Amino acid sequence: MQTLLTVVMPVFDDMTHLDFTAPHQFLVRMPDTQVRVASMGGASVHAEGLQFCGLERLEGIDTCDVLCVPGGKGTMAAIEEDAFLDQIQRLGRSAKYITSVCTGSLILAAAGLITGRQAACHWASRDLLLAFGVIPNDGRVVKDGNVLTGGGVTAGIDFALTLVAELAGEDLARELQLRMEYAPAPPFEAGRPEIAPPHILRSVRANLAGLSADRKDRVTVVARKRGLYP
């Protein structure tokens, strides 16, 4: 009997769906691996115009080898839901690898799974990790012991290849990279604040500030409630 590697991907409303679908597309093609996509109560998840159904109950999953959490706009609501964080904490404690993409690291942080560790996060939200006693790292993919985190959204692909290499070897990662034709050729150079033209950075910062003026306060409230505020 083959022992399957189990990956659990918790999903929630208003996640940035690409945070989740990009690594899922790679992980689901790993041999001898079961990827379980789960939400609270198994409810359908609405995320930026898409609806994901047929999900497992997060509460019904006993353990996993890899916990992989996406982020997005819905992250704030997710970390304000104690029942959700409790499930993340429970599964994270059973996992060999604790992982995330984008602001998913804020969920790991709020669940108390990565206190004192280095973690990546979306560039615009990275400093929020400090409220949970987590050390922000500006790497695209950051490994600290058994914690593997990716930066914003599309970093999920580089993250997935790194995770596949860790779990099943570099050659499988290279095979999946070739199958997914991952030889990126961005038509513009604007993917990080450090290289984006100043007027682009200003515009995006203004846009994001409007969306989340109260994020820092909300994160602090969660951190205090969960006993994590440093």
Next chain:
Amino acid sequence: MQTLLTVVMPVFDDMTHLDFTAPHQFLVRMPDTQVRVASMGGASVHAEGLQFCGLERLEGIDTCDVLCVPGGKGTMAAIEEDAFLDQIQRLGRSAKYITSVCTGSLILAAAGLITGRQAACHWASRDLLLAFGVIPNDGRVVKDGNVLTGGGVTAGIDFALTLVAELAGEDLARELQLRMEYAPAPPFEAGRPEIAPPHILRSVRANLAGLSADRKDRVTVVARKRGLYP
């Protein structure tokens, strides 16, 4: 009253879901744009472990500005379904831009929408375009008039940025690139047959050959039936 730009993304069982979700994540964040995700009859779509629900009926959509078709394993079954191809053909004829990611270009080709044009496709399936009188192009993103096509799977991100720039200007594309933190840093160099290590290429070719030994025959049958075989 603001006139919305309408993007239609037809989806189908066994698509490679990242072909669809990657461009969707960018396009859905364009201002004044309606992205409509549709399947035959509005049926839920199962794709590599995910289930997409709440879809529109492809038959119920009158016109669109942009038609954007994904690919994947299910492409073969999709092009063998005349009713599906008829809807693609109908919508493509109404569209200002006819676009695809991965083997989605085979669907555009089978619908007779890109005859005589240059098109990108997943590297392992590119030559199948010839059966429909379409000219395979090994570019990652290929523009031929109003036909914009991306290569395999992850090329959908470079494709999406190119499409956004075409539809709404380069600055919006750069803003989305920054929001999605698209500054790729692949941990390995294996994303194209030309740069993959020989043992990786051999292994992937063997793997794909097993999946689709009869693809060339099936494509030829479809091309003859649709009166497209050159």
